[in-house]
Amino acid sequence: MALEVFHKDETLQMRRKLIGQSCRLFFSHDPVKIMRARGQYLYDENGMQYLDCISNVQHVGHCHPSITQAAAAQMDLLYSNTRFLHDNIVLYANRLAATLPKKLCVFYFVNSGSEANDLALRLARQYTRHQDVIVLDYAYHGHLTSLIDISPYKFRKLEGQKEWAPLPDTYHGIYREDHLDPGQAYADTVKSLIEEAHKKGRKISSFFAESLPSVGGQIIFPTGYCKRVAESVHEAGGVYVADEIQTGFGRVGSHFWAFQLQGEDFCPDIVTMGKPMGNGHPIACVATTEEIADAFTANGVEYFNTFGGNPVSCAIGLALLDVIEKEDLRGNAVRVGGHLKQLLLQLQIKHPLVGDVRGVGLFIGMEIVKDRVSRKPATEEAAHLVRRLKEERIVISTDGPWDSVIKFKPPMCFSIEDAERVSTCIDQILGGWYTSSPSSIPAASAGLQGSISRNT
Amino acid sequence: MALEVFHKDETLQMRRKLIGQSCRLFFSHDPVKIMRARGQYLYDENGMQYLDCISNVQHVGHCHPSITQAAAAQMDLLYSNTRFLHDNIVLYANRLAATLPKKLCVFYFVNSGSEANDLALRLARQYTRHQDVIVLDYAYHGHLTSLIDISPYKFRKLEGQKEWAPLPDTYHGIYREDHLDPGQAYADTVKSLIEEAHKKGRKISSFFAESLPSVGGQIIFPTGYCKRVAESVHEAGGVYVADEIQTGFGRVGSHFWAFQLQGEDFCPDIVTMGKPMGNGHPIACVATTEEIADAFTANGVEYFNTFGGNPVSCAIGLALLDVIEKEDLRGNAVRVGGHLKQLLLQLQIKHPLVGDVRGVGLFIGMEIVKDRVSRKPATEEAAHLVRRLKEERIVISTDGPWDSVIKFKPPMCFSIEDAERVSTCIDQILGGWYTSSPSSIPAASAGLQGSISRNT
Numbered sequence: 018m019a020l021e022v023f024h025k026d027e028t029l030q031m032r033r034k035l036i037g038q039s040c041r042l043f044f045s046h047d048p049v050k051i052m053r054a055r056g057q058y059l060y061d062e063n064g065m066q067y068l069d070c071i072s073n074v075q076h077v078g079h080c081h082p083s084i085t086q087a088a089a090a091q092m093d094l095l096y097s098n099t100r101f102l103h104d105n106i107v108l109y110a111n112r113l114a115a116t117l118p119k120k121l122c123v124f125y126f127v128n129s130g131s132e133a134n135d136l137a138l139r140l141a142r143q144y145t146r147h148q149d150v151i152v153l154d155y156a157y158h159g160h161l162t163s164l165i166d167i168s169p170y171k172f173r174k175l176e177g178q179k180e181w182a183p184l185p186d187t188y189h190g191i192y193r194e195d196h197l198d199p200g201q202a203y204a205d206t207v208k209s210l211i212e213e214a215h216k217k218g219r220k221i222s223s224f225f226a227e228s229l230p231s232v233g234g235q236i237i238f239p240t241g242y243c244k245r246v247a248e249s250v251h252e253a254g255g256v257y258v259a260d261e262i263q264t265g266f267g268r269v270g271s272h273f274w275a276f277q278l279q280g281e282d283f284c285p286d287i288v289t290m291g292k293p294m295g296n297g298h299p300i301a302c303v304a305t306t307e308e309i310a311d312a313f314t315a316n317g318v319e320y321f322n323t324f325g326g327n328p329v330s331c332a333i334g335l336a337l338l339d340v341i342e343k344e345d346l347r348g349n350a351v352r353v354g355g356h357l358k359q360l361l362l363q364l365q366i367k368h369p370l371v372g373d374v375r376g377v378g379l380f381i382g383m384e385i386v387k388d389r390v391s392r393k394p395a396t397e398e399a400a401h402l403v404r405r406l407k408e409e410r411i412v413i414s415t416d417g418p419w420d421s422v423i424k425f426k427p428p429m430c431f432s433i434e435d436a437e438r439v440s441t442c443i444d445q446i447l448g449g450w451y452t453s454s455p456s457s458i459p460a461a462s463a464g465l466q467g468s469i470s471r472n473t
Numbered sequence: 474m475a476l477e478v479f480h481k482d483e484t485l486q487m488r489r490k491l492i493g494q495s496c497r498l499f500f501s502h503d504p505v506k507i508m509r510a511r512g513q514y515l516y517d518e519n520g521m522q523y524l525d526c527i528s529n530v531q532h533v534g535h536c537h538p539s540i541t542q543a544a545a546a547q548m549d550l551l552y553s554n555t556r557f558l559h560d561n562i563v564l565y566a567n568r569l570a571a572t573l574p575k576k577l578c579v580f581y582f583v584n585s586g587s588e589a590n591d592l593a594l595r596l597a598r599q600y601t602r603h604q605d606v607i608v609l610d611y612a613y614h615g616h617l618t619s620l621i622d623i624s625p626y627k628f629r630k631l632e633g634q635k636e637w638a639p640l641p642d643t644y645h646g647i648y649r650e651d652h653l654d655p656g657q658a659y660a661d662t663v664k665s666l667i668e669e670a671h672k673k674g675r676k677i678s679s680f681f682a683e684s685l686p687s688v689g690g691q692i693i694f695p696t697g698y699c700k701r702v703a704e705s706v707h708e709a710g711g712v713y714v715a716d717e718i719q720t721g722f723g724r725v726g727s728h729f730w731a732f733q734l735q736g737e738d739f740c741p742d743i744v745t746m747g748k749p750m751g752n753g754h755p756i757a758c759v760a761t762t763e764e765i766a767d768a769f770t771a772n773g774v775e776y777f778n779t780f781g782g783n784p785v786s787c788a789i790g791l792a793l794l795d796v797i798e799k800e801d802l803r804g805n806a807v808r809v810g811g812h813l814k815q816l817l818l819q820l821q822i823k824h825p826l827v828g829d830v831r832g833v834g835l836f837i838g839m840e841i842v843k844d845r846v847s848r849k850p851a852t853e854e855a856a857h858l859v860r861r862l863k864e865e866r867i868v869i870s871t872d873g874p875w876d877s878v879i880k881f882k883p884p885m886c887f888s889i890e891d892a893e894r895v896s897t898c899i900d901q902i903l904g905g906w907y908t909s910s911p912s913s914i915p916a917a918s919a920g921l922q923g924s925i926s927r928n929t
Contacts (some may be wrong), residue, residue, distance in 0.1 A: 096753030162619035297552030320495035
């Protein structure tokens with residue numbers, strides 16, 4: 018598989034014929050064919066190198082040899098299922114437990130973040146015996162039937178029994194950075210939703226939220242938000258589900274889980290994890306409390322996931338945890354992420370188009386705006402910047418309700434030099450816009466089509 | 474990971490503490506710890522060999538070196554997602570297309586059979602704009618919220634808008650082997666359900682059925698059943714979904730897909746596939762028609778599956794197809810499956826407890842009954858047989874509404890010698906029951922607990 022089998026045009030033609038067109042390509046007008054990758058670098062069919070700023074799934078770097086070795090060794094021994102006893106699953110659950118607050122001590126292994134969120138929904142509903150789910154606006158929790166209902170980003174027309182709360186975005190939202198206590202104010206919006214639901218005789222099973230909303234625009238929750246939301250949700254008999262599918266495993270650097278940024282006095286009742294867990298391999302997980310797990314067991318129905326928790330997936334998961342520690346990738350996220358954020362903040366001073374820079378560790382967003390007073394999202398300019406960066410062999414994409422947020426979620430081995438390269442390129446591209454004619458700025462007609470889709 | 478990390482008792486203790494108890498173990502009163510496996514053989518922590526009669530997921534044999542090599546080679550090159558162009562996904566889709574009728578030519582790759590069935594549900598509902606689903610009694614289509622509703626085996630209390638049709642079981646069902654045309658008779662039950670639904674103003678999106686119902690008791694559809702069901706479903710504006718998750722990839726020997734046993738004049742509109750596809754690796758797929766895929770694309774919503782269709786999963790899928798061909802595993806299924814069925818039919822003549830032997834290729838069921846006239850299922854005796862076979866180092870399990878069907882779904886490299894070994898053991902165990910005191914037969918109290926759970 019090392020060599021190109023088909024010429025790129027033929028691959029594209031076959032892809033259009035054989036694969037459902039709902040499955041979209043990056044840069045759909047001129048997609049990239051990637052043959053191999055290593056660390057934070059991608060190589061196309063001509064050997065051209067691209068810097069990868071968005072592959073958060075390839076968490077410790079593309080094709081890390083330790084992961085490949087662990088997978089191959091276990092594949093040669095046993096690739097069975099969880100109905101046989103095996104050490105790997107308990108070793109892995111034990112290692113994950115050590116990263117979490119004590120009460121999150123029971124694990125279910127599945128194959129994807131979507132499967133994890135679906136199971137979290139089943140656990141929450143079984144435990145609380147309530148049905149309603151509160152989610153944040155612009156949230157995305159997966160592609161399954163049950164999750165589309167709780168993903169306003171995909172389907173803003175939610176079914177009657179679900180509510181969505183305002184995104185606690187202090188740049189664009191109803192309460193901004195000048196508010197005295199935006200954490201309390203946004204948490205109160207959730208409380209109001211619960212009260213409204215109660216008035217209609219409905220009951221809340223759960224509040225679902227990414228610990229840092231990603232497709233929502235790389236949002237950092239204001240201080241105290243999660244704790245106060247959890248209080249209201251618990252009061253209503255519901256549970257707090259922290260979706261760490263994009264944000265877990267040390268991406269934020271200072272903590273292993275992004276929900277831990279909210280302080281030690283906040284603990285979710287269910288945590289879902291996925292994308293970075295296997296560095297590309299399909300593995301995901303739900304962690305919960307003994308009480309919730311017991312309620313799920315009490316329904317008497319077996320939960321069997323054919324592939325979930327198999328010895329190979331767990332060996333890969335264990336190897337990934339080892340690499341994070343051995344290579345101090347959390348420390349790297351703090352250092353490189355911090356440096357990148359500083360560089361982008363300098364661009365904000367220099368370029369009026371850069372409205373906001375926010376983030377933590379290697380989870381950073383840079384918002385492109387028409388002007389800083391109105392904060393009007395500059396969707397076309399952001400798309401143009403993405404296209405120009407691709408010409409510079411930098412793969413990056415946009416997020417947020419208006420696709421105006423340049424998002425950074427690179428493999429965790431991203432270096433200081435990479436950060437400087439991308440920042441310098443952005444500086445030059447933005448700088449070029451002022452010295453050239455205005456018409457040279459965004460090719461508006463190609464705007465959205467040319468941008469990278471969300472949810473990587 | 475080659476060596477035992479914990480003593481078996483400790484593994485079990487940790488498992489009970491760390492893993493949700495809804496995830497059950499085989500032989501829960503005395504689970505087996507498997508350290509390694511090769512071909513059709515499992516090895517426990519003491520190096521004891523077990524013959525594996527049920528691991529249909531490890532389709533070409535446990536830990537086949539060709540699969541491991543293909544996986545490791547691709548893992549070293551690229552483990553990215555389907556938003557980048559890659560040859561493997563189109564190569565693989567092309568190979569799968571060659572096994573299917575021409576009209577099934579568009580593919581969606583996912584991570585599990587459950588994800589495949591959930592997507593099939595979305596495709597069917599989007600295309601038909603209808604909601605109702607007709608499923609067979611005792612069916613199991615997956616563990617997701619959306620699929621529990623269509624899996625009477627898990628939840629017989631279905632929601633109002635769904636119907637289940639009688640299982641076309643000519644041994645226990647309403648029409649039996651002495652009926653002149655059971656295919657037509659059972660198909661008429663589906664037609665009646667559709668008419669009832671229409672009277673209530675409801676509309677049928679789809680009929681979902683495994684091409685050979687597995688947890689339903691290793692059922693072989695009577696001739697003409699599928700074609701006639703498809704006619705009624707199409708007339709109602711619905712689509713026929715063939716769930717080949719357990720039965721595809723040559724298990725039936727004579728054909729690549731079990732639905733092909735129903736003749737060339739039958740073709741489903743959607744086929745879901747999963748368990749054997751990756752020989753243990755999490756990969757699954759939905760194949761459908763251009764019309765259905767186009768309707769799904771037309772809703773304008775992207776379908777992105779983070780891991781689905783990645784280069785490693787497709788490399789593994791391709792390697793598996795090569796092994797099936799190179800090792801003539803379909804031919805082996807015909808020869809060994811045929812021989813095993815003959816041996817079991819001889820046991821039927823000899824032992825009154827063997828009520829029925831049915832199956833095709835390496836998909837075989839042997840039904841244990843109290844007596845042949847009443848056909849009363851002998852659940853406890855079947856469980857006892859499973860326990861006794863475990864003592865003989867043969868791993869097997871039961872299926873069917875009453876857990877009275879001994880099921881054979883071994884890796885496809887199962888040999889003539891393996892078939893003779895298991896048949897001889899069953900012969901001896903059953904024979905022993907007549908010469909010993911009746912009380913020595915099944916330990917009724919341990920009956921169900923000791924049996925192996927379903928849905929492997």
